[in-house]
Amino acid sequence: MLRSAKLRLVVGLAALCALASWPLVMSSPYDLRLFTLAGVFAILAIGYQFIFGYVGELSLSQGAFFGFSAYVTGILAAKAGLDFAETFLASIVACVLLAVLISIPVLRLASHYFALATLGVGQVLLLLAIDWQSLTGGAIGLSGVPLPKLFGVQIGRGWPLLLFVWSFVLFAAIVAHQTKRGLYGLACHVVRQNAVAARALAIDPDAIRFAMFLLSAAIAGVAGALHAHTIRIVSPEGLDFKVMIACLTMAVIGGRTHVWGAVAGALLVVHLPEWLRGFEQSYVIITSSVLILILILAPEGLAGFVDRILPVATPERTSTVAASSRPSNLPAGEGVLMPSETPILAIRHLTKTFGGVHALNNVSFSLMRGSITAVIGPNGSGKTTLVNCMTGIYRADAGEIVLGGNEITSMSSDEIAARGVGRTFQNLRLVEDMSVLDNVAVARFRSEEASLGKAMLTGRRDSRLERARSHALHVLRQFGLDKIADARCGSLPHGIKRLVEIARAICLDPVVLLLDEPAAGLNESEQAELAGHLEGLAARGLTLLVIEHNMEFLKSLATHMVCLDYGELIASGRPSAIYQDERVVEAYIGRRHAAELGA
Amino acid sequence: MRLVGRTVFAAALLLSWSASAEETSLTVPIIVPITGLLALEGTSQLNGANLAIAHAPPGLKIKAQTVDSGTAAEGGANALERAVGDKNVDFAVAPLFGTQVLAMLPVALENKMPILAPTGTGPVTEQGNPYMFRLYPHDAISKAAHIRYVVDELKLKRAAILYNTTGYGQSGFKYMSDYLSKLGGEVVFSEGVDLTAKEISATLAKLKAAKPDVILIQMHSASIAMVIKQLAAGGVQIPVVGNTTIAMPATAALLQPSDLKGVCAESAWWLEKGANPMTDRFLDDYTSKFGAMPDAYAIQQYDGLMMALTAVKSGARSAEDVRRYMSTSEYQGVAMSYKSDGKGNLAHSVVIVCYDGSSLTPKLVKRYDDVVAY
Amino acid sequence: MTQLLLNTLSLGAAYSLLAIGFVLVLNATGAVNLAHGSFVVVGGFLAASLGAMLKLPGAIVLPVVLSGMMLIGGLLSLAAYYPLRNRPAVSVFISTISMGAILETATLLVFGPSPRVGPPILSGGSLRVGDAVLNVQSLSTIVLAIALVALQYVIFSRTVLGKRLRAVAEDREMATALGVNVNVMILITFGISAALAGAAGLIFANTFYITPGDGEAYMIKTYVAATMGGWGSLRGAVAGAFLVAAFEVLVPSLPVILPWAVGALPSFGALFSPTASTIWLYLAFLVVLFFRPQGLFGEAVQQRA
Known part of the structure; x- marks a missing residue:
């Protein structure tokens, strides 16, 4: 167990180093652009894990929040000329409000109905984006989204934008970690596995699902806004079902409840087709086959795979906690069983x-x-x-x-x-x-x-x-x-x-x-x-x-x-x-x- | 005859190959959607580009690099960013998909890389980007000719407009309805139909109820074929003037000649065998190589790429040289002559072709050169 | 009007084939097969190329398409379902989406990107009944769909194979205990499901043409139909299919059917554009779920547990 813990630490550090050195080694503008995009999708997938991973609801509206936020950013930045701080906040708030609106009829539904209802929301938004031309620019989209400008400083393309986006990855990862690590995370786990048991423990699963849904939406909002700034255009393609599928794929391939799994999934899903672009159309076949293979070989995702090889060592928490609490050794109460008449x-x-x-x-x-x-x-x-x-x-x-x-x-x-x-x-x-x-x-x-x-x-x-x-x-x-x-x-x-x-x-x-x-x-x-x-x-x-x-x-x-x-x-x-x-x-x-x- | 022509051509190519002591090597990224819903048009574009490379002026050592831009908005921009990393790249072929081109524009500007796209759709040349070259007539031009034909030649003014809810369809609809009202016409019915929508009988029923005297269309291949087929099946006798996709051989192949009787289309191209050797060579080689007749996307892409290759042949040694050549020179292609209007719009000719009901090949009825937007 | 009604019925009938196949796999495996839309594409291209090669009507090509699709469905289950049968349902979600992408890209590579037209089931043209002109393809679509659904029903309710298939769908463990080879039954179910979708592909390839990228739209419609009707209910799937068809044909036709409403409400036309009608479909879906969280024909579940 202890050896495994050390190995995990080594592997974890190595992975972090690899992640940090990736854009240093592959540093052409193209590589930096892809790495930046992978960051955007990593944020999306980390956000998706709140609803899909931690409380286990198959929501298909994460892509809709992503595209919606991109549109809010695009319209406010390209048309109204607002600053990043304003557009960014507005995008997130808009996503959360939309999530509140959706959750009223949808969140109480059983899983498949929930999945389709959330999918329907995305489809409706997609149609609106195409049809409401005066606002959204119609099917061709809205170009001219500026690079983010923060406190008067323009974030440039390449490294500055990459670091900017990845600092949000870090932020999303911290939010996810904080959510998961304590009692709240344990409660999410119970809600996911057994909502009835959660209720019997005075935990309200609806409240937790609601909170996780909103948090998912908020983080999708972060990702969508950054996506608009990265690709400099917003278009209906951002609301397409394909985005949702990509997000779901990242979460499943990476591992549903591991933050770093989402990051690994995003890096893979963004880069895999790019690496295979030399194959003209056939790259789709190769990419899809690789995904199926990963699903078969690593059923719990890449993160689960690592857990299987290097199990999480249980820390010696028992003894430390035990030391802090010596239960009084009362007699079992034999012979004092005296029920009252109250x-x-x-x-x-x-x-x-x-x-x-x-x-x-x-x-x-x-x-x-x-x-x-x-x-x-x-x-x-x-x-x-x-x-x-x-x-x-x-x-x-x-x-x-x-x-x-x-x-x-x-x-x-x-x-x-x-x-x-x-x-x-x-x-x-x-x-x-x-x-x-x-x-x-x-x-x-x-x-x-x-x-x-x-x-x-x-x-x-x-x-x-x-x-x-x-x-x-x-x-x-x-x-x-x-x-x-x-x-x-x-x-x-x-x-x-x-x-x-x-x-x-x-x-x-x-x-x-x-x-x-x-x-x-x-x-x-x-x-x-x-x-x-x-x-x-x-x-x-x-x-x-x-x-x-x-x-x-x-x-x-x-x-x-x-x-x-x-x-x-x-x-x-x-x-x-x-x-x-x-x-x-x-x-x-x-x-x-x-x-x-x-x- | 064709065989002889090809042999001569091949021999010439071989000769030039060995003769040129000094070859300019060039990589041409061909960024086109060859998967997804625009795969048909994207593949035509690819074919045209590949033929242009095969027909490249002697003395150029060209490596073509096909990249699928897929369906995502950033698909083209990612590919362009990768392409500009190669120092042998002086220009790139960009997708006909307007959204992807819009996303490519900032990348092109920052890397000073000319991009050539056969897209007619709206705003790509309205961004003040000197590196954007549009090979297909701007919708403002092609729809001007489209409406002029309807109003001036057919003398019809009560129009119904059907369009796909894509960038292409919406842009066409906007210009058609604007121009029609400027010329005193009236849009009595209009409806946008999703590209993936299949069942359109409701739309056609509403169209019939509006009693238009002409039907104008701006749709993609399968959608437009469905409209024509159902109109014919329903015995609707209203004249149809559509967009270039009706004139695409792939679209016509879905229909019977009788379905197409009287159907006209605006298009950028009209090629007839025997007009000149250049056209003949293009038509012969295209049909033998790809087993189909070329369509507008293939032709415009061929011409545009040939123009850029001519630039390199005539001494352009950098992306900037290519941009200068493309924005100032005039080039006579197989379909028309190309010259930038200062905004990167290279094509200014539009033709109207009509089917006579006896074959799946339309006939030229009207040619509009140097059309200006209203 | 008659033609619109007929179109609704024939579209609904064709969607029923899709929805029934989808639900059969759902019941047998508990998993959603998102490659279902790609079956339509493959079936459609099979029919179109056979029809063009043999110059025969769809009804004669149909057996070849059905058997070809059974094979493809079986193969798909081996590649995308079988290795993941004990894994969470979302794994199958992703693997079938990936398989769908593979099928559609393979179709693109084999047949090229052009749309294709399939052979009519019997013949093109139309029949004149009274003063109504009825499309032969629409009529034969309805007949074909009824025949296939009846065939499916007979197989499932009257044959030993069907009893085994149903046993697997109802209780997999019990079926195993009774000596039914569950894996083979699931393979066959996938085959039947793919065959039904292929038949729909044959119909659509003539009525609407078929292109390699059509899978997603058919997939989403099937998914909506099956869910709206009630998860796992065959009757519900058929009802859902006709509802989806109605929102595609009848709802956008309302301005023609109710001309007085257009006069009363100037924006009535815009309210029932094809786009708006799709939005109404999803809103209707939400309304249905609001009052019946288990779908139209689904069994009431006590509470989400």
Whole structure:
């Protein structure tokens, strides 16, 4: 691992040197021009990674923002004669405003519809650019875009323009790095892989997607403005679908989430056809074949390829963080399980219908502080629907849910989570390609008040991330998971993943924790261990709701039990009473017996 | 006869090759769109340029360098920037695609490199750039002749105008509608059609409803052929006067002679076998080399490149020399004589050709020399 | 008016062939094949050159075009899909775009840049029915499209092969468990999809001519049609295809169809220029998605997850 880290450093430095010496070695005006253009496209691709890479949305409007910004620059600079500072700002602002306008109808759409809707925006802009001749110069374009002039200094062609453009590449790269490195970046990762899980961690995926979309647009605005100044003309070709395709290609070939991957992708996509120009038309065939080959050989892009050969070494963060936080070694709380009589969460007359079928029908019960309430019932009795209604994934058709004194019935998932309702999922929703520690730490997003603005202003030390990790490690240690904190979640056995998911929910500091079939897939010793943990949590005052089939598991654990059947609450009381209840036995156990007999 | 001519030509070439003790070596970058939607016109341009190089005056050692300018606006400018790095380059052939030429202009100016482009489209010679040479008649000229023919000869004044929403189409539409109203005519219907649009029956239905007495067109090859075909299929009898692409052999090949009956076109060129040996040599060699008749882009490019090569032959040793020659000399090409008007517009002749319905080759009906813009 | 309606129907019918092929691949692989537009180009050039060589109508050339396109579709899936089948869907996005560029450039190199005209399906000319003149090509386009869609339907619903193809589209893992060779089925699906697009190419090559650069425009129209109708729905793809056709023919014809509106609103003509109509198409798409985020015929998904 350590050797790989050193090698990475060496390779990274070598790549940087190569990048810096590229225009020094290949320094004809032509080479400088291409390198400048590659810089422009690198900015575009880095910007595209915000929406396409970090939150994983296939947006096809990046090219539209690029061309739109070029037009704003072109019109303001060539026609109105404004200065670079003015045109540049105006171009970026115009792109962001356009993005806001687009995102209202478009951002909520599911992926393919989102892709096409964003493509449509680009097509409409293209048609307008061609048709609105008085403003845009029509199909032939608008020539006479001046070189940028900043504080009275004209940026000349060749080296000055190259350095000017590449300083913006650096700027875009810094913005991207700042976005990615901290809690905000982790939240983006969760949103990309599992938006439902993000909501359960009080992260609003819509807000993050919106921010990333705007940031993408803003950086496309930077690229578009610089493109207009570099090629000195704006034309409908800048809005063509081909630009979008080139941008997408750069991001995929380079690597979706690596900043330097975008730079490498841009350098390659700009230069490859130029290197092959000697082949007349056939260069298209060669270029395309090379792209396909790269896709096959380096599926995660060039950046992913490098990661595969030289894996990212995990720094010794565990020990440093661990040293800063010694969790108090409280006893597990055996024998102090004393639920109060204060209802912390009350469900009243909850009803939810799917296509005329009552998944929940007039269900009412309460959770007492510090209690462990079990919800039982045969398959399809509405247990998971209940949890989904309580956590805002489904909106109840009637009835109310009250947390403390506040009604939360119509709140969004992330709002409910923020108010202290944590949950786990029947089908685990962990981020597989993230470490255990970060999976848990990201639950601190809301508590640490992480935001994009704060991410930008983070200095060398990211104290928010450190606090979140330290908190996460503390929780992991309670569950005896601290030793695997650095492992990727995807590599863990099922039982451990269940515990990690519970740890993640605990890291949210919830008032109530809802567990959806926590014992499913666990063996008996794992079940016993889990029960111990849950009792410990309840003993410290956490209120638990457990959905389970497994009666053995619940027998000693639950302090209270409710039984659902066909969406109706048929019994509620102490477990011993429920086990004796005729209706429960008939509806649940009896039916299961019958089923077992039948099988 | 053709064979003899070619043998003689080849022998002459061979002789001149060995005779010239001192050869001037020259690299000619041919920057043309040979992929994408303008590949047809770009390939004609390339063919014309290649033939000019084959026909170059003796004593020149020429290396042609074909570069695809593709579809991006900066495609031509990138290629020009690369070309000027070669010290043997004294001028470059530029694309017919107006947008790309506009993007090339600053590069040409900064590197003092003359560029020759067979584009008729609007503003390329209006930038005050002394290195720009336009081989095709400016739309202001060709459309002046176009409209004069319609108004003066055909005596028709209620026009419908169809054009592609490309730089070429929009520029043609602008000049046609301006001139028509200056000559007392009226545009009763006009519509821009996207180059990639296929289904145009809606446009034609609206056109018919407007009851024009002449249809004017400024479109690219496939679009214009579609218009002519559908008009013929619909039995529309309104006279059509279109742009040069109707006269392109590639366009005519898409149609039946009967579809084209009565269709006229403005064009920059009219070549007839037997007019003079230079024309014959051009026509023979072109058809034998490329297996097709030349079109306007090929001819104008051939003439323009020949003019530049003549400049080199007559002693131009630098890009600046070529620019001086191109902007001051007169050159008699196969299609017309070329002389700059001071802005780099070299071509000033326009012809009107019409199809008679019996063949896919149009006939000359009217020639306008030294046309001036209104 | 009758002719405009007929043109809409025949254009919609031809687009349906494209959209159905697109959705078949989509369902079988979960991936978008952006080389679909290039299939039209290759099919169109195949038809045009065969038609010019053999001097035969399109209906007779069609089997050759279909089989040639099946081969090309299969080859494309081997090169651009198969090696990337376990990779993120965008990889296939890029690889098929690249394959499309390769196909179109190869067409350009083989056939040259000139537009070509394909043979009519039966014959050119027109029929006179009452006082309406109906274009034979438009009529035969509709008939041919219906025949091909019916053939596709019969293959998919009545044959063992079709059952396997559908099994792969519905649940790949289940199909594998049942012993279906998924890779072969996907290869065949690509072949069928390419054949349908090739048939559309044959139709378009006569009605509209064909040039090597035409792929992108057909691709975008197919994509719009398939998405508007509902992702993965065949019925939706057909509905989307007719909608796109309507926006191409009927919407820009509104000034002719509703002459009184032109009188009432002077700018009515400009509102329904071809350019404006394309803009209306995308706006309509947004409106459809606003009310039905799952497309016209798509199945409602609970929430984006």
